[in-house]
Amino acid sequence: MMKKGLLISLVLFVLTACQPAQPQADLVWPDQVGPGRAISQADKEPVSQDPADKPAYLAPLGRPGQACIQAAGDYRNYYEIYVASFYDSDGDGIGDLNGIRQKLDYIVDMGFTGIWLMPIHPSNTYHKYDVKDYYAIDPTYGTMADMEALIADCQARNVALIIDLVVNHTGDDHAWFQEAVRYLKSLSPDREARLEDCPYLGYYYFTRDSAKGSSYHQIAGSDWYYEGVFWDQMPDLNLDNPDLRQELKAVMEFWLDKGISGFRLDAVKEYYSSRRSKNIEFLTWLVQAARDKKPDVYLVGENWDTFAEIGQYYKSGLPSLFNFALATAEGKVAQVVNGKPNHTAKSFVEAMVKINQTFSQNNPYYMDGLFIANHDNVRMANYFNGDQNKIKMAAGMYLTMTGVSFTYYGEEIGMVSSGTKDENKRTAMVWGLEAEGQTQDPVGTEDFDQTGLSVADQVGEEDSLIRYYQRALHLRQDIPALAAGQVRVLEAYSGQVVAGVEKTWQDQTIQVFYNISNQVQSLDLVEDSWQDQEIIGALTVKSEDYPGWQNKTLTLPPYSIIVLGEK
Numbered sequence: 001m002m003k004k005g006l007l008i009s010l011v012l013f014v015l016t017a018c019q020p021a022q023p024q025a026d027l028v029w030p031d032q033v034g035p036g037r038a039i040s041q042a043d044k045e046p047v048s049q050d051p052a053d054k055p056a057y058l059a060p061l062g063r064p065g066q067a068c069i070q071a072a073g074d075y076r077n078y079y080e081i082y083v084a085s086f087y088d089s090d091g092d093g094i095g096d097l098n099g100i101r102q103k104l105d106y107i108v109d110m111g112f113t114g115i116w117l118m119p120i121h122p123s124n125t126y127h128k129y130d131v132k133d134y135y136a137i138d139p140t141y142g143t144m145a146d147m148e149a150l151i152a153d154c155q156a157r158n159v160a161l162i163i164d165l166v167v168n169h170t171g172d173d174h175a176w177f178q179e180a181v182r183y184l185k186s187l188s189p190d191r192e193a194r195l196e197d198c199p200y201l202g203y204y205y206f207t208r209d210s211a212k213g214s215s216y217h218q219i220a221g222s223d224w225y226y227e228g229v230f231w232d233q234m235p236d237l238n239l240d241n242p243d244l245r246q247e248l249k250a251v252m253e254f255w256l257d258k259g260i261s262g263f264r265l266d267a268v269k270e271y272y273s274s275r276r277s278k279n280i281e282f283l284t285w286l287v288q289a290a291r292d293k294k295p296d297v298y299l300v301g302e303n304w305d306t307f308a309e310i311g312q313y314y315k316s317g318l319p320s321l322f323n324f325a326l327a328t329a330e331g332k333v334a335q336v337v338n339g340k341p342n343h344t345a346k347s348f349v350e351a352m353v354k355i356n357q358t359f360s361q362n363n364p365y366y367m368d369g370l371f372i373a374n375h376d377n378v379r380m381a382n383y384f385n386g387d388q389n390k391i392k393m394a395a396g397m398y399l400t401m402t403g404v405s406f407t408y409y410g411e412e413i414g415m416v417s418s419g420t421k422d423e424n425k426r427t428a429m430v431w432g433l434e435a436e437g438q439t440q441d442p443v444g445t446e447d448f449d450q451t452g453l454s455v456a457d458q459v460g461e462e463d464s465l466i467r468y469y470q471r472a473l474h475l476r477q478d479i480p481a482l483a484a485g486q487v488r489v490l491e492a493y494s495g496q497v498v499a500g501v502e503k504t505w506q507d508q509t510i511q512v513f514y515n516i517s518n519q520v521q522s523l524d525l526v527e528d529s530w531q532d533q534e535i536i537g538a539l540t541v542k543s544e545d546y547p548g549w550q551n552k553t554l555t556l557p558p559y560s561i562i563v564l565g566e567k
């Protein structure tokens with residue numbers, strides 16, 4: 001049973017969620033260190049609806065009068081949800097769409113302004129990346145009416161909702177594939193297959209050549225083979241087929257008509273098995289097809305590849321690609337926090353500039369897809385052996401970078417994974433409320449201890465990880481230049497453990513300083529133009545740690561991030 005004190009704090013936590021215009025208490029800083037700034041929605045400039053008033057950097061879509069990116073509000077904070085493990089509304093132990101609706105207050109109160117749902121379509125696997133029907137909802141997750149209700153709830157809260165679009169392959173039980181297989185099995189060995197007889201033949205890669213290699217699988221009871229690079233139950237789609245492209249366009253239109261904001265594009269590198277120019281050609285078509293329907297559609301692509309290779313894919317016009325160079329234990333953020341050789345604080349802020357130079361070459365309107373771990377990666381808390389200070393520092397670092405952020409459910413409470421088995425990275429969200437909403441782990445999960453504290457354990461604790469995430473996410477929303485600003489390295493103040501950048505967004509200019517060490521650091525800031533700046537935001541790992549700003553000296557507590565700006 002839950003302790004009474006925890007229940008009270010949880011109730012308070014939920015209550016604050018219903019008052020988004022109220023400043024968050026935890027964002028207000030004591031007077032002696034310069035008051036913090038919690039900007040309410042009411043303080044913000046109204047967003048103009050006139051395309052002519054759009055800021056100059058916004059992307060033209062190739063046609064006058066349209067912009068693909070609206071405002072600083074498009075630099076959203078997304079929350080990635082594996083539905084089955086999130087929140088169960090009907091007691092069957094499987095998370096569902098109504099469960100997400102029930103936790104929407106939690107999501108909004110945390111500071112998330114977007115949700116990415118991993119696949120929701122009918123599928124025979126627990127992860128659902130092999131789609132059986134793009135137009136339906138998996139019955140274990142709910143109904144189409146439940147999805148429509150979730151979309152309406154998200155719209156009412158100004159939460160962007162995107163869903164996984166998996167078009168590299170389908171499930172082998174998809175009707176297109178089944179139709180084609182039925183036809184091929186009906187052919188006698190001396191007869192050629194004809195597209196006129198079965199158009200779905202053109203949707204996949206079928207052959208009678210038995211020597212095509214291990215990515216081809218035989219259709220039982222026939223002399224035909226098909227390509228399935230990942231798995232025999234995931235036949236690869238032939239994305240050159242014009243009829244298939246029209247089908248996929250119709251799928252996107254169907255969901256955009258329902259009111260979602262866009263799509264997360266699965267495995268874009270695999271579309272044509274790492275043939276970059278072909279992949280980019282298809283993505284270019286897909287981006288335009290989606291924008292024809294919804295000019296401000298948001299799309300983010302998964303190209304799990306090198307930094308340079310990710311950059312190439314911005315040529316497609318995609319607004320975002322996940323920046324894998326930041327993520328995982330080998331990524332830039334974890335390497336810096338773990339003090340690996342050559343990964344200084346300065347190298348972190350230099351990476352911000354390098355990202356901008358590399359990606360903007362191919363799409364000046366790109367928005368970097370910031371994340372540190374997703375459903376395919378070892379969980380973030382594992383990178384730091386449970387060191388709460390380092391976990392917070394890493395979170396603060398990626399959540400203060402310019403771009404669109406993606407936080408994997410459970411990361412905010414420090415959930416861990418075990419080994420490399422995928423199921424172990426997708427285990428049940430730990431709410432800490434006995435039975436209520438609690439899901440079961442995916443079938444196949446190995447037995448390991450979930451060492452992180454539950455949501456209920458953490459929400460009332462000022463120094464908890466979840467509260468740190470909440471502060472960081474709100475800071476991103478409240479200071480537009482933090483999420484959307486152009487970056488310049490402050491060379492004079494950047495070194496081994498401390499580094500600074502200046503960020504500019506429209507008429508807002510801020511300075512952001514990082515202390516990645518476990519010691520207090522101080523900087524003498526000589527620029528006269530900064531003397532009127534105040535501390536407008538700060539992330540510290542302990543609530544008793546206060547930044548100082550006096551007589552041109554900035555004092556940075558251990559593992560802290562300080563934002564100076566005009567009050």
Ligand code: CA
Nearest residue numbers: 088090094096
């Ligand atoms: Ca359920």
